[in-house]
Amino acid sequence: MTTVVEVEREAPDAQPPQAPARRRRFFNGVVRYRWLFFLMLPGLLYFALFRFWPMYGAQIAFKNYIPFLGIEDSEWVGLAHFQEFFTNPDFPRLLTNTLIVAALSLFIAFPLTIVLAVLLNELRLNILKRTVQTLVYIPHFLSWTVVVSLTALLFAIGDGPIWTLFNGLLGTDSNMMADPDWFRPLILMQMVWKDTGWGTIIFLAALAGVDQEQYQAAIIDGAGRWQRVWHITLPSIRPTIVVMLILQTGQILNTGFEQIYLMSNSLNRHVADVFDTYVYFTGIEQGAYSYSTTVGLFKALVGLVLIFGTNWLAKRFNQQGIF
Known part of the structure; x- marks a missing residue:
């Protein structure tokens, strides 16, 4: 049984x-x-x-x-190419130029994207909002060749409108396209004009999910527009900002080849050379394939470490990371 x-x-x-x-x-x-x-x-x-x-x-x-x-x-040959790269006299200059351009993108262009998204979100007239959105999206679809050509026309010596304006205000007749002191400001202005509007798409999508009842409750409590932005809008999109910041940090050494290459010349080369252009000159023009691959692999490893590092910091501050 x-x-x-x-x-x-x-x-x-x-x-x-x-x-x-x-x-x-x-x-x-x-x-x-x-x-x-x-x-x-x-x-x-x-x-x-x-x-x-x-x-x-x-x-x-x-x-x-x-x-x-x-x-x-x-x-x-093992790590021989890495040793040659790190001991190369050009390495400190390349690293400095790359980090400066990356810092301009990370600390100026990236926050401006958030600011523009918040400003667009605050527009209440739908026709005006859609018109502005369309206008700030258009530059993204222009190639860097067109953007650099427009820059050359605007800053052309003698008849360029912006060159004429600066010549009248500052009394300078320098060639801004070839002046090393103007290289980084021009790069920043191009990045902001071309990509800031396009970068607002993700943040506007995040802002569309914010509960409107929070704004109504804040208005009843007497909160002004700036207070609503600071205490409701920005905290609501903070996870999106953190994720985009982590991804942006991982691309810190990828400054972009086309823009830098088209804006560089023999007069500003010492401030224009970055890792991306260096890979082109050494790998394609000089045929040093192994050496240029070493530079690219170094960039990838640094980006991987930065992604994991910033993601770990985000988790330490109780923020949502990407994994």
């Missing part, structure tokens, strides 16, 4: 295995959302082909790569 204790012992063994059920749920979910997975396929292919597959070639940073021999047959 089976006792109650024996029944209780046999009950767990009698339960059906959980793995097949999980597999069925997984395949049912794939079939149910098959079109969503189909739409996701181009993005996965893009990252697989242009992000992950090129990592195979990163090993030439540790080899004396010769194209005729190929990656596998090239001589292994």
Whole structure:
């Protein structure tokens, strides 16, 4: 005769295995959302082909790569290229120039994006709001070649409108496009004009989710517009700001090749050279493929460390990180 204790012992063994059920749920979910997975396929292919597959070639940073021999047959040199890069006299200058441009983007251009998003959110006339949004979005779709060409026309010696204005106010007739002192201000103005409006899209989407009852309660309590922005708007989008700041920090050494390259010339080269242009000059023009790959790998490793570091700091201050 089976006792109650024996029944209780046999009950767990009698339960059906959980793995097949999980597999069925997984395949049912794939079939149910098959079109969503189909739409996701181009993005996965893009990252697989242009992000992950090129990592195979990163090993030439540790080899004396010769194209005729190929990656596998090239001589292994270990960290020799890294040692050469860090002891190169150009390294301090490149690091300084890159960090200055990155600081201009991180501490000036990035906050201006938040400010512009808040200002657009405060507009109550929908027609005016949509018109301004459209106008500030348009520059993002212009290539850096067009932006630099417009800058050259505006600051042209003799007939450039901005050059004429500065010449009348300051009495200077310097070539601003070739003056090293003007290189970084021009880079900052281009970044702000081209990308600030486009960067507001994410913050405006976050602001659209703010509970409007909070504003109504604040108005009843007598809070002014500035107080509502400071105590309701900014705290509501703080998680979005933190996430975007973490991502921006990870790109701190990626100053952008096209803009810097098009704005640089023989007169401002000592302040214009950054890691991105250095990779082009050494890798493409001089054929130092292993050495230039070392520079690119150094940038990637620094960006990875900064992302993990800023994400850890965000968690330490009780903020939501990206992982």
